[in-house]
Amino acid sequence: MFELIRRDGLARICKLDTKHGVLETPALLPVVNPRFQTIRPRELYETFGFKAIITNSYIIKNDDKMRPDALAKGLHEMLDYPGTIMTDSGTFQSHMYGEVEVKNDEIVNFQREVGSDIGTVLDIFTEPEWGYEKTSEAVDVTLERTREAASLKGEMMLAGVVQGSIYPDLRERCATELRGIDADVHPIGGIVPLMENYRYADLVDVIIASKKGLPPNRPVHLFGAGHPMLFSLAVLLGCDMFDSASYAKFARDDRYMTIERTMHLADMKGLDCDCPACVGRSIDQLKAMKPAERADLIARHNLYISKMEMDRVKRALLEGNLWELAEQRCRSHPALLDGLRRLKEHQDFMERTEPLSRDGAIFYTGPETMNRPVMHRVAKRLKERYTAPRTDVMVVFEGGEKPYSWHRADDIKAILDVADSHFYVMSEFGPVPIELDEMYPIAQSLFPSIQDRDMVDRVREQMEDLAHTHQYGLSCMYDGESTAEMLASLSKGKGKFDIDMARVRAVADYQFGKGAADALFSGKVELVKSKNTEKIRNVIVDGEHVVSMRAEDGFFTLRPPGARRLLKTFPSPRLRAVVSDDSVPFNREGKNVMCGFIIDTDEGLRPSDEVIIVDKNDDLVAIGRIILTKYEAEFFKKGLAIKTREGIKGPVTSA
């Protein structure tokens, strides 16, 4: 069973139930070579805290001494490891050395017999240089073997591998077909050659294509990925499990891992690591050690640094700045930067699970930041959901600290006194309607003041677009007062623009879809403002409190009268989650909606979106926030689907 605990877009923290404990993901599984155990499995568990390892069943099965031992004692006793043991099948050996002398059913049965917690199918390693036809056939064989393995797995969990080389459609087809097979974990295989050749952009395509097809309720394992430089990007793309043989292999060649790269010890001019293996040592001491001792120490360091980075990635996920971390880490190598830049091609897919907002500010790290799905959403929703008012004059305020003015404030006021006008603020997002300037991510993004060419060009292009949609434009910039101050003074005068009403209307349409403003605010509207900040807090319509505006992200929290208005306007399942009858009484009491109790959901809803919980008769049951999208909720069997904020007492039933 695989349960989602926390998420940020595709990235997630989950729990995987295994026969030997619950594994929290994202997790790195150290590879234990059954022949040479650089670090004892028991120590990996107790000292390092690795609750799962991976070892190779093919090597054990082919070894006349280990095979009977494993069959007699079981893997856990043989390796003296109390946690989760995953086994590989020999596929990687076929990539390294050609064919392997074992059949799929033999190796699956063997893994089950020795008590592997997660056994792996003998899939076909699809090499990057293979042609399309050959790869497609290998995918078919892999799927056939996975079906066979599923029939043999018994109590063992099964790892069903996604193959398809660098062909996104084959990866997606393989992944989609795996949905229908009773597997438990999905490694993405055949990627080691991509990583060895720094083809990170291709790797990104492979991961995304696989994620598109794979069922979201099973963990995704990036097979053979164990370098910390990749963790943040891979977790961002929804990878849950990783394995590392490199920590020990590299150590034997004096290769020392850092978060950015691998260094040959001979090239290192210092030691700046406080991990338990390195602390207190100098680089000269390390170089002077006996080779075997040194390899042992470097292997430990490599594991500590890898674990630390995985913990760092988890923390970033929880603190809402995984994008920032990944964008920073991807500057470690131009090829990783390529991987990051490739995400631009996958904005639409990533937007589907992109939360409405996050805690904390967005930090601009470079042009790549503007390709994040949340930025893509701004452009998309401004086009689809924002209605520009029909006005005589469009005014664009240019921000910044430049000490000159294009028009004197008096002149502007004189024009606005006679004209029906609308206001934009020039920003790094391009010209933004002033009524949306407090909404996430527009107000919550921090940019450098020195702009790059991508930024300059994009803003100029959007300015030109806007100019074409309005008949009369007026662009002004002036010193002294801030935009807000000027606007306040304007709105106190004869200006016809009501920014407050414009704001609640524009935010409603942006958040809930076009038409939401009409639905929510028809009637006599009263705005309750914060006394401290003068910002809108509550919107009362015809005496009913329909929505509250959140200070942190500028979006609305729905109140029952608002929910009812939306229900009336938008046909089911828009903005709704329809829950089953056995869930209704609990949700009415304010309890959360669990996976498995949802009949239908609006597929337009995104994580952290407001959702109206209704019963089969479309009666209001509760209001909450979405955790799982419609697509995801259909797969997960355990855990929260919707966090309920407010249950609505139902009519008293006669029963």
Place this chain on the structure above:
Amino acid sequence: MFELIRRDGLARICKLDTKHGVLETPALLPVVNPRFQTIRPRELYETFGFKAIITNSYIIKNDDKMRPDALAKGLHEMLDYPGTIMTDSGTFQSHMYGEVEVKNDEIVNFQREVGSDIGTVLDIFTEPEWGYEKTSEAVDVTLERTREAASLKGEMMLAGVVQGSIYPDLRERCATELRGIDADVHPIGGIVPLMENYRYADLVDVIIASKKGLPPNRPVHLFGAGHPMLFSLAVLLGCDMFDSASYAKFARDDRYMTIERTMHLADMKGLDCDCPACVGRSIDQLKAMKPAERADLIARHNLYISKMEMDRVKRALLEGNLWELAEQRCRSHPALLDGLRRLKEHQDFMERTEPLSRDGAIFYTGPETMNRPVMHRVAKRLKERYTAPRTDVMVVFEGGEKPYSWHRADDIKAILDVADSHFYVMSEFGPVPIELDEMYPIAQSLFPSIQDRDMVDRVREQMEDLAHTHQYGLSCMYDGESTAEMLASLSKGKGKFDIDMARVRAVADYQFGKGAADALFSGKVELVKSKNTEKIRNVIVDGEHVVSMRAEDGFFTLRPPGARRLLKTFPSPRLRAVVSDDSVPFNREGKNVMCGFIIDTDEGLRPSDEVIIVDKNDDLVAIGRIILTKYEAEFFKKGLAIKTREGIKGPVTSA
């Protein structure tokens, strides 16, 4: 005494001799509050390895208990600290609380009397909001007080502070005047408000303006800068010393430093630090500790992480990738990115100390990479030192993996058979003459394949520039063979372009200046190539070995016949260092040239440039590589100025 040990541009590792030991810089000096010692000074020295601390003489002098104690025992015994103690004067207190009740001579005398190793003048803290006139007057007072302090310092080293607020000309004037005053260390003061307000671009301007004026033979201390997020950028700009009171102050407010930012403990969702303070602890354990214990632990963590980052910066400097580290670190916050971007304005100044080449590859991290001084140099020298041949046809090869051709290879060959042609390779540097395509940094730079707008625009602009300088152009791109293969096949045919001669000539002019190719290669030229790589290794002219070409950076190493040819062509001091008579015999034996023995140097020479060492009669003495530029060598009293590679035996003298 301050000695340069290793450098990379303005960044440097030095040794500062003090009465209490030799301090290796760059160094972070923890601030010890004489009243509350969060961590005992002895422990800072022994456990943490901080060989210098800073404490406040003004607080001690104003405390009726501490003052007599300090005067009786001296600071070192009072604080129980065996290393270097620097003292501040009370200036920062004047910034915090207004005027201080002490005079400059009193506080300088007091610092000397209590045995401070480095005492500080009572300078005027120039606030960022001050006007120009007020700031200018404060600079004058600061300089006057520094002169007074210098007359009183005795055996104590004196810290003479650069003031001037955000006015670069005042900073530079102050720094330049400090050159003539007998001070030993130069803090850059008045910058705390800039850091508090994230004005990193302004901070960069202040540092550069100060560096322009300050004597290069004294350490530069960034007063009040103690956050690890800033270390890599500040060291890159030539800052040598830092101090941190934040480690303890932050700890008392539960503020936890990471390399990227400061976190409030309450906002932290995990702990991913292996430092001796944190190792083995969870965030929940940390949060559950008693406040005093927790503050103690966080203070220790803050110091460990700061020290680790300083060690990381030093390692990057030594390994030649400090630029990569700083560019990565500056993505921690958009304001730091602004600081990085501001460096574009200081390219000319930074180019003066930019080495000819570095070990290892240049990693492109974003548009900022192309603003590095080494990139600026490429553009500059291509314009000033490269002579494009007069040809009928200019051919630009477009690289990349695109599977189509603009012209078929046969067509190109047919054209070239009848035309006098010249070749460019399209690259991220724009079109590069093919004969320079193995030279640093052109061949040693790695770029992502997905380009940003800055890159696309710059390459296009340079392509357009090139098109204007040639009458006929032919741009070709084709699949199959690589550019090199195609060129090889062309040069075997009737093509008139001799790439090997073009290469040695172009590199010679690029490296030594226009005219060097004529000087070095007039006569019968023979090229000796590597059997393995087929690359040029040695150039023999009229039977004499004039230069060798280095595989790692594509530049020349001078041999004596080459040096003699250059001496004949270029008037003194071009390409030379003129050394004094007492140095000559040592240099002829191959010994290095030490500071203080140089009479004149070519001011065009850059660190790691080849230099011809001559005596006063312009006779060849030795050949070496420059460590200090002409300007720097005039200041340093100790250490290496030139690394001699080959001494030249002189004529037998009659004495």
